[in-house]
Amino acid sequence: MRVTNQMMGNALKQHIQNNLSKLSRTQEQISTGKTILRPSDNPTDISRLMAVKAQREINKQYTQNIDDGLTYLYTTDTALGTLGDIMAQANELAVQGANGHLEKSDMQALGEQVDKLIDQVVDIANTTAGGKYIFAGRRNAHPPFERKEGTDIITYHGDDLPIKREIANGANYAVHAPGVAVTTGDTAHNDVPGDSGDIPGIFGFINKVVDDPTGATVSDGTPDENNLPESTEKMGLFDTLFKLRNLLNDGEASEVSDFIGEIQNQLDHVLENRVGIGARTRHFEAVKEQMLGQEIRLSQVMQDIQSADIARLSIDLAQQQLTYQTTLSAGANMLQTSLLNFLR
DSSP: OOOOHHHHHHHHHHHHHHHHHHHHHHHHHHHHTBSOOSGGGOHHHHHHHHHHHHHHHHHHHHHHHHHHHHHHHHHHHHHHHHHHHHHHHHHHHHHHHTSSOSOHHHHHHHHHHHHHHHHHHHHHHTOEETTEETTSTTOOSSOSEEEOTTSSOEEEOSOOOOOEEEEETTEEEEOOOOSOEEESSSOEEOOBTTBOSOOOOSSOEESSOOOSTTOEEEEOSSOOGGGSOTTOOOOOHHHHHHHHHHHHHHTOHHHHHHHHHHHHHHHHHHHHHHHHHHHHHHHHHHHHHHHHHHHHHHHHHHHHHHBOOHHHHHHHHHHHHHHHHHHHHHHHHHOOOOHHHHHO
């Protein structure tokens, strides 16, 4: 086969282009610190890399869910702590009213203090976390509890749907304490963190799920016993405080004394929910710590897959630069024929 100048020129251009391509790729790897810049670089490793990146994104979303859930849990724990302090104050007032040596006017003064505590409880029941009312269920854009002015009626504008967060594949956990227990007359629906039993809502019962935006009555001090579950002994915190207030106003020291046990039951109920919230908080914190550990490990795997060996690439770059310059020099010596050679 006759080798022509054109064939030599084409081969030279091809070699120069190949050398430039290798040189460019090596320079790109050094500048980015990565050996895999596009899927075609290494199809085998790119599939592993994409799987690791996908897992990191999933874990990132789980971590965000955990942080959001912890916001609920921390806020709920603080609210329940304050609520426990208020019930302890109510218990102290009840003890004072039960000693039998107070005038009726003094008992009524204690009853007025209990009435103020009820207003404080309403404020706590309308606690927010991130702009959402934590005791409102999923209808949480507006304050769930309202005490109608001039009355003893507390209305509830939320629902009984649980607030849950997915913190792992298929693992959805509640991050709320039930503000109320909604019942159709025979069954209360609850989902209390840390407890799978039927526990009444913290603030009381309502008789049905209400779609009417005006809300449903939680307690007016004289609840309808016929509309409550037969097994329910705890009428709710609002009802307990209303009863205590009324007993103090009536000056019935003996009845106040008998009622102290119910106040203690409500305080215990608040503590039960707080313990459940604390257990769920520790669970979320443990899972978050695990997610952070996985993030470190996945980052290391990604680095092992795609990180460039800068020292080796620097040697390769020097060799490729030498090869490129040598190719240019060899081409210049081989193709010295010009147009003047054909004009002779």
